[in-house]
Amino acid sequence: MSQISKVLEGREHPSLNKLLYRYAVTLKELSKGLNIELSRYKVQRPLRKGIELLLQFSLYIGEADAKGIATDKYLELLAFSIGVDLEAKKKKVKDEKGQEREVSYRAIFFDIFDKLADLLIDVRKKLPPSRVRELVEVILDSAYEKYKYAKLQR
Numbered sequence: 473m474s475q476i477s478k479v480l481e482g483r484e485h486p487s488l489n490k491l492l493y494r495y496a497v498t499l500k501e502l503s504k505g506l507n508i509e510l511s512r513y514k515v516q517r518p519l520r521k522g523i524e525l526l527l528q529f530s531l532y533i534g535e536a537d538a539k540g541i542a543t544d545k546y547l548e549l550l551a552f553s554i555g556v557d558l559e560a561k562k563k564k565v566k567d568e569k570g571q572e573r574e575v576s577y578r579a580i581f582f583d584i585f586d587k588l589a590d591l592l593i594d595v596r597k598k599l600p601p602s603r604v605r606e607l608v609e610v611i612l613d614s615a616y617e618k619y620k621y622a623k624l625q626r
Contacts (some may be wrong), residue, residue, distance in 0.1 A: 559576045
């Protein structure tokens with residue numbers, strides 16, 4: 473199985489670049505199926521709000537609760553940005569046994585943000601707040617650039 477397939481299906485160890493690539497390609501795949509092209513704002517807004525909530529509230533209510541709230545907001549804004557019910561839209565993926573199964577886009581995007589949140593929580597412990605804010609902006613810009621130039625295989 474190719475490296476790209478492993479990343480897209482979430483079976484490869486998450487790195488920041490791989491997570492952003494998976495987000496961009498999955499978003500591109502979903503938006504192409506709906507014949508829409510998403511703006512920078514619509515690509516970045518769900519991530520921005522989810523990350524902001526995660527970083528703001530994890531110090532006060534705990535990492536797990538903040539992660540849950542941030543993930544819910546991220547998924548809500550993502551569905552609104554695309555204009556589709558992410559639970560109803562399905563993607564065919566192959567499991568470890570090579571059998572095809574359908575997975576909701578909501579589950580795919582949940583997995584992406586869950587891993588991204590874990591990385592950011594870890595980074596926040598190592599960097600000063602100003603550097604974390606800079607990193608968040610770089611992440612958002614990178615997500616859009618990856619979306620803009622993502623090529624889908626048909």
